[in-house]
Amino acid sequence: MTISRLESQTEGLVEARKRIRKLELECDMLLKTKCDLADFQKNIDRINTHMREEDIMMIRIDNHCLSLDQYLDKYLPVRIQ
DSSP: OOHHHHHHHHHHHHHHHHHHHHHHHHHHHHHHHOOOHHHHHHHHHHHHHHHHHHHHHHHHHHHHHHHHHHHHHHHHHHHHO
16 A cells, blocks of 8 residues: 555544544434433423413403403493493
8 A cells, every 4th residue: 555545544534533423422412302202292291281271261361351341331331420
């Protein structure tokens, strides 16, 4: 082998090691951020339950506001006269 060919192979080896290291870091990051499907479903169910409770509360508040508005429309003019 010639020296230039040996040097080019060495450079290729260095580049390959850099790519391998980069891929190892990406794999580590993915392993750290990977979410178990069961945990994900539990979180989704918890969020959906909370959102249903919020919807029910908002419907109650909306109905209460409508009742107050109707009461004011009906009895406020009487008090003003």
